[in-house]
Amino acid sequence: MKGAGYILRKKASLTTEELEQINQYTRRPFQEGELYTFSVVLCDNEVDRDGERFTIEALHRLGELFLGKTGIFDHNPQVQNQAARIYACQVEQLPGRVTKTGEAYHRLVARAYLPRSQKNETFILELDSGIKKEVSVGCSVAKRSCSICGADRRTGGCDHVKGRTYHGVLCCTVLEEPTDAYEWSFVAVPAQREAGVIKNFSEKEDWNMEEVWKSLSGEGELLLNPEERRQLAxxxxxxxxxxxxxxxxxxxxxxxxxxxxxxxxxxxxxxxxxxxxxxxxxxxxxxxxxxxxxxxxxxxxxxxxxxxxxxxxxxxxxxxxx
Ligand SMILES: [Zn+2]
Structure with a gap:
């Protein structure tokens, strides 16, 4: 199990290309009206609360691995709980933002769909209302190394301690070469600081200038998508x-x-x-x-x-x- 992300505001309409991407996964072709789609940030290259971070290359690889994967509730991989399927992934760079290690901030954004059915009605409502905004992802990586000396973390390797700074460089575990992405699931509580931050700005109804001003004046991080930037402008x-x-x-x-x-x-x-x-x-x-x-x-x-x-x-x- 690794990392956590969050759901972004859903887009208004689907492109023909997106509809084709979705229909690769469906048993019969679906029309736009039959589908509910949304964006979800699966993970990023920021150092997480476990003192670990993905490389940008790893994010790209994860994007390939997560294609077609279904999102579930509360890590229960039973078929009846499967909720949404990822049909497209993209690594985005957020201009002007840098991670704690000084790298340009990148995040893996997935597009997911689910059929609009009676069974999914409640779930769609919860997504729309912002209740199920956070997601947690599970994957495995082939390489976990020390960011200071490059030693293999699994074999012990070195004495560097995660979270400490050595000659101005933050020590963390670097996650590389993802081998499998096995699940992503909706969680009720934000598991990553990022999730809580996004919450304030990702939903239109949550748009709160007080929070934005607070962030602008230096308390907490401010992460805005293009629509939010437009609103702020x-x-x-x-x-x-x-x-x-x-x-x-x-x-x-x-x-x-x-x-x-x-x-x-x-x-x-x-x-x-x-x-x-x-x-x-x-x-x-x-x-x-x-x-x-x-x-x-x-x-x-x-x-x-x-x-x-x-x-x-x-x-x-x-x-x-x-
Ligand atoms: Zn080390």
Whole structure:
């Protein structure tokens, strides 16, 4: 048993090529409407919680080995539990992301299908709702070696300890030459840190800016697929637009304050008021603008003379006269 992955958001529609790939595994040709498909990250080249990592080459080989393999629930390989079958695999590099060992981050992404049947209804619902988001994979490798000296881990080999750093190099066990991929299964609990991270961003309904900001400010890892990057960019564009509106509002307040100051306190030089207004907080700006406006109304009515005054205004006006 090795590693753990997670389910990505499912794609909207199938290409003709994908339908052909799927129909290689079915007893009769299926139409798109009869199928439910989704993407799943099987494993990556990051150092896992056991202090082990696959080489990128091993990920490619695993991609071949996992083709046609069925995913099961809770590691129970009984036929009635078989749920989904992998019909395509691809190793993706996530631009800009590096692993703990300084390698470009790569992950093995599989596409899986299952027929839309009454038997699978609950399972599809769970996949859609994000309940069954994590998967665990099982495979065997021919070579397990020390990342520091290359010694064979199975024969003991060396004294290097996994997780320790030697001359700036993190010690881990390097997994190479996969010989068999025997299963992948859905698990209820994330078994790898990656799984928990993805959870926050992989489902549209889970999209939570708070989490994204937290990740951006350095707590935890942030891993985004193209769709999520697009959403984040849109969020930024929206915020930028709102910020522009806010700046415009502020500028108008400042201008109004300077103008009103010219009316109620003409002795204050305009540049001084301008400078002061620029340094004021928005709340203070609004308060001063309101107060100056009131004063200005008294000095020089800004609203038409014939405009009816509310009772409250009349009373305030009297107070001022006294
Ligand atoms: Zn070693």
């Amino acid at each position: 849109k969020e930024f564009a929206d915020l930028r637009e709102q910020a522009a509106c806010g700046r415009q509002y502020r500028k108008e307040l400042e201008k109004s304050l300077v103008r009103l100051c010219g009316i109620v306190s003409p002795e204050v030089p305009m540049e001084v008021m301008e400078r002061t207004a620029r340094t004021m907080g928005l709340e203070d700006l609004r308060e001063f603008e309101k107060a100056f406006h009131k004063r200005a109304e008294q000095v020089l009515p800004l609203t038409p003379q014939l405009a009816p005054m509310e009772k409250r205004d009349v009373e305030e006006y009297r107070d001022f006269q006294i």
